[in-house]
Amino acid sequence: MSKIVESMYSIRMLDDLARKDTAIHKIHPAAKLLTTIAYLITVVSFGRYEISGLLPFVLYPMVIILLAELPAAQIFKRLLIIEPLIIGIGILNPLFDPRGWISFASIMIKSGLTVTACLILVSTTGLDKIAQALRTLRVPGVFVLQLILTFRYISLLTEELARMLRAYVMRAPLRKGVRLKDCGSFVGQLLLRTSDRAQRVYDSMKLRGFDGEYHSNGESRIAWRDVLFLISWSLFFIIARIHDIPAFLGLLLERVIG
Amino acid sequence: MHMADALISPAVGGAMTAAAAGVAAYSVKKIKNDLDDKAVPMMGVMGAFVFASQMINFSIPATGSSGHLGGGMLLAILLGPHAGFLTMASVLLIQALFFGDGGLLAYGCNVINLGFFTCFTAYPLIYRRITRKGLSSGRIFWASMISAVAGLQMGSFSVVLETLLSGRTELPFKSFVLLMQPIHLAIGVVEGLITAAVAAFVWKARPEILERVETGKTMGDVSIKKVLSVLLAAAVIIGGFVSWFASSNPDGLEWSIGRIAGTAELEASGGVHNFMANVQSKTAILPDYGFNTTDESETSEYAGTSVSGIAGGAMTLGLAALIGLAISAVKKKKTVRSRQH
Numbered sequence: 001m002s003k004i005v006e007s008m009y010s011i012r013m014l015d016d017l018a019r020k021d022t023a024i025h026k027i028h029p030a031a032k033l034l035t036t037i038a039y040l041i042t043v044v045s046f047g048r049y050e051i052s053g054l055l056p057f058v059l060y061p062m063v064i065i066l067l068a069e070l071p072a073a074q075i076f077k078r079l080l081i082i083e084p085l086i087i088g089i090g091i092l093n094p095l096f097d098p099r100g101w102i103s104f105a106s107i108m109i110k111s112g113l114t115v116t117a118c119l120i121l122v123s124t125t126g127l128d129k130i131a132q133a134l135r136t137l138r139v140p141g142v143f144v145l146q147l148i149l150t151f152r153y154i155s156l157l158t159e160e161l162a163r164m165l166r167a168y169v170m171r172a173p174l175r176k177g178v179r180l181k182d183c184g185s186f187v188g189q190l191l192l193r194t195s196d197r198a199q200r201v202y203d204s205m206k207l208r209g210f211d212g213e214y215h216s217n218g219e220s221r222i223a224w225r226d227v228l229f230l231i232s233w234s235l236f237f238i239i240a241r242i243h244d245i246p247a248f249l250g251l252l253l254e255r256v257i258g
Numbered sequence: 259m260h261m262a263d264a265l266i267s268p269a270v271g272g273a274m275t276a277a278a279a280g281v282a283a284y285s286v287k288k289i290k291n292d293l294d295d296k297a298v299p300m301m302g303v304m305g306a307f308v309f310a311s312q313m314i315n316f317s318i319p320a321t322g323s324s325g326h327l328g329g330g331m332l333l334a335i336l337l338g339p340h341a342g343f344l345t346m347a348s349v350l351l352i353q354a355l356f357f358g359d360g361g362l363l364a365y366g367c368n369v370i371n372l373g374f375f376t377c378f379t380a381y382p383l384i385y386r387r388i389t390r391k392g393l394s395s396g397r398i399f400w401a402s403m404i405s406a407v408a409g410l411q412m413g414s415f416s417v418v419l420e421t422l423l424s425g426r427t428e429l430p431f432k433s434f435v436l437l438m439q440p441i442h443l444a445i446g447v448v449e450g451l452i453t454a455a456v457a458a459f460v461w462k463a464r465p466e467i468l469e470r471v472e473t474g475k476t477m478g479d480v481s482i483k484k485v486l487s488v489l490l491a492a493a494v495i496i497g498g499f500v501s502w503f504a505s506s507n508p509d510g511l512e513w514s515i516g517r518i519a520g521t522a523e524l525e526a527s528g529g530v531h532n533f534m535a536n537v538q539s540k541t542a543i544l545p546d547y548g549f550n551t552t553d554e555s556e557t558s559e560y561a562g563t564s565v566s567g568i569a570g571g572a573m574t575l576g577l578a579a580l581i582g583l584a585i586s587a588v589k590k591k592k593t594v595r596s597r598q599h
Binding site for chain 2: 007010011014036037040041043044045048051052055056058059062063066067069078079081082086090092093096097100103107108110111114115116117118119121122127130140142143145146147149150151152153154156157158161183184185187188189190191192194195198199201202203206245246247248249250251253254
């Protein structure tokens with residue numbers, strides 16, 4: 001239960017962050033989405049014993065976090081919640097392989113980078129605009145509509161859940177949580193109540209002209225600045241993927257000193 | 259149960275995303291004409307419901323492990339396979355974006371693992387077979403129970419395959435399977451109970467929801483489904499082979515090639531990594547800056563252990579930090595200036 005409340009806070013936080021108005025927020029959602037995908041592909045394409053080559057990839061999330069004025073501490077907190085899952089699988093590597101600690105470290109770095117990339121995408125763009133980007137990239141409208149509604153109904157469902165729990169507790173004051181016997185009908189009731197409410201919400205959305213499509217007056221067109229953003233970051237990713245920048249810097253240092 | 263970006267290779271991620279996109283496109287085509295003003299919000303509600311229920315972990319007795327609902331089976335039962343699959347896909351996308359649960363590259367893997375095996379395998383082959391003779395509480399219970407367990411077993415086996423094909427962990431196949439399948443059997447039983455309870459309740463309170471799915475046109479014709487399954491299997495196999503070639507340490511492959519060719523060391527044996535290594539050696543700025551070998555693990559070991567490698571790593575991070583400091587300094591100046599004006 002507390003986990004749902006916590007995740008609601010998290011969703012609200014990320015959604016609020018997406019409403020900021022920085023240079024990064026202004027970039028076209030499709031450009032940000034594609035940049036994120038380029039980043040993920042390059043990071044994940046590194047071999048399992050790679051560590052040094054991954055280090056330059058810290059630059060992207062760091063620059064975005066700073067430019068978009070995101071709270072780094074909050075993002076790291078979310079990261080820490082995810083990490084145990086990765087540790088669970090990765091920790092077995094050292095058992096099966098003498099060099100397992102290297103591959104374990106590599107997995108940890110990769111998961112840190114990839115999760116951060118997703119979180120900064122959503123906190124600089126917001127789900128509505130990501131949905132818009134998906135439409136720009138020709139993803140079927142049925143799916144995008146489904147995505148937006150699911151997202152919006154999450155808060156509807158939790159509100160309904162809170163109301164039902166309050167009612168239940170008031171009728172059974174000394175009981176902790178819902179009795180196992182009542183769980184089936186409790187959950188079923190929750191579903192029916194939420195769907196009734198969702199139906200009303202959807203009807204009124206339709207009455208106000210909602211049809212799941214985005215009608216913009218040209219302001220959402222892709223500008224040269226968006227293209228530049230995508231191309232320059234992608235170039236950086238490719239260069240950092242092909243050349244081991246830390247190894248290069250290390251050799252340079254060796255030469256200067258020697 | 260969710261695959262993470264860090265555990266997969268681009269080839270596996272790409273192949274699975276292509277497969278998921280194919281199934282999704284097919285589902286969209288199937289339900290497009292059936293979608294009315296009742297079905298659309300229902301899909302949204304079910305998505306929100308599965309999203310919330312995936313947040314609740316229940317512990318598996320006597321194992322110290324815990325699991326959460328997959329929800330694919332419930333979606334298939336209440337919405338039909340096509341709408342269920344699409345709803346699962348949207349839930350997983352929200353989770354990948356907002357929680358880093360799974361990830362964008364592993365997205366296709368997760369959609370297939372949690373959505374495809376439940377909606378397009380367990381549902382038509384098990385659930386529909388049992389409920390074909392008409393709905394009753396008993397039939398709904400056993401159909402949900404068995405199909406939920408089976409769906410999760412297939413899903414978790416698919417996780418094992420994807421992880422192994424990606425070659426990011428050293429888990430041996432046998433121990434990984436012995437770890438994953440029993441624990442997901444336990445999780446599957448709990449999932450089956452919950453699915454059955456919810457489905458039975460909905461059937462009692464609003465029978466029209468289940469009947470609508472049973473008689474709905476959304477079941478589609480079988481032939482396209484067959485074609486699609488073949489396509490999917492092809493994508494998985496191709497993805498597997500590509501990633502095998504692409505994986506940084508293709509032990510078995512190298513060994514067998516070595517036996518056949520008579521040399522253990524081969525110049526580029528194809529694949530993404532070797533292609534990268536080739537480009538690397540051609541475009542190297544410093545002539546002695548490593549990368550003469552095609553084996554990536556050797557170079558990274560060199561970089562990881564040598565003094566220059568460690569110093570270089572530190573310099574990279576230092577450089578990144580400097581850039582960061584510069585950005586925040588400029589930002590601060592700007593905000594101070596804008597406040598003064």
